[in-house]
Amino acid sequence: xxxxxxxxxxxxxxxxxxxxxxxxxxxxxxxxxxxxxxxxxxxxxxxxxxxxxxxxxxxxxxxxxxxxxxxxxxxxxxxxxxxxxxxxxxxxxxxxxxxxxxxxxxxxxxxxxxxxxxxxxxxxxxxxxxxxxxxxxxxxxxxxxxxxxxxxxxxxxxxxxxxxxxxxxxxxxxxxxxxxxxxxxxxxxxxxxxxxxxxxxxxxxxxxxxxxxxxxxxxx
Numbered sequence: 481x482x483x484x485x486x487x488x489x490x491x492x493x494x495x496x497x498x499x500x501x502x503x504x505x506x507x508x509x510x511x512x513x514x515x516x517x518x519x520x521x522x523x524x525x526x527x528x529x530x531x532x533x534x535x536x537x538x539x540x541x542x543x544x545x546x547x548x549x550x551x552x553x554x555x556x557x558x559x560x561x562x563x564x565x566x567x568x569x570x571x572x573x574x575x576x577x578x579x580x581x582x583x584x585x586x587x588x589x590x591x592x593x594x595x596x597x598x599x600x601x602x603x604x605x606x607x608x609x610x611x612x613x614x615x616x617x618x619x620x621x622x623x624x625x626x627x628x629x630x631x632x633x634x635x636x637x638x639x640x641x642x643x644x645x646x647x648x649x650x651x652x653x654x655x656x657x658x659x660x661x662x663x664x665x666x667x668x669x670x671x672x673x674x675x676x677x678x679x680x681x682x683x684x685x686x687x688x689x690x691x692x693x694x695x696x697x698x699x700x
Contacts, residue, residue: 548616
């Protein structure tokens, strides 16, 4: 709830200066590889870390609104799977640009854009999941109206291959932080308090994640 939204916001912020279409994203990778690798590493890392946050929120909603919790949680998780798939295609496109040239990478993406894959069927889940979960969060009194709206704004975040950032991306991921980060702090402060062993485990996990992102940036 704390790391996932924060990493996604960091990811979209790092590439906000570049045009959001895929040729400009590939060109940005060619000219600023470390910055783009960091951006496209933070975003999927945050996306992957969101699954326990979504399940935790769905469990809270389930107490009063089980139907909204089941449908909202399921749709959002399917959407997270789809975004992870897109991140793999992003990585492949960048590697084509690195091994060969940006022009070949852009032609490859353009020629294959819209090609069918089974994951394409999950696109509606990306758009609808956050809205359903946000409505459930509000109706169950799990989140306030403003935080529920922030959660629902994630439905406006662009999906697909090599999508850059716009002000909408900042609003959507910022809304996600508003919805989840206070809830994450509440969980951390709730009883029972985490043991020293648990705290050290989380510290190692966070350090490992930061170290991996740094290493990826160096390699890029």
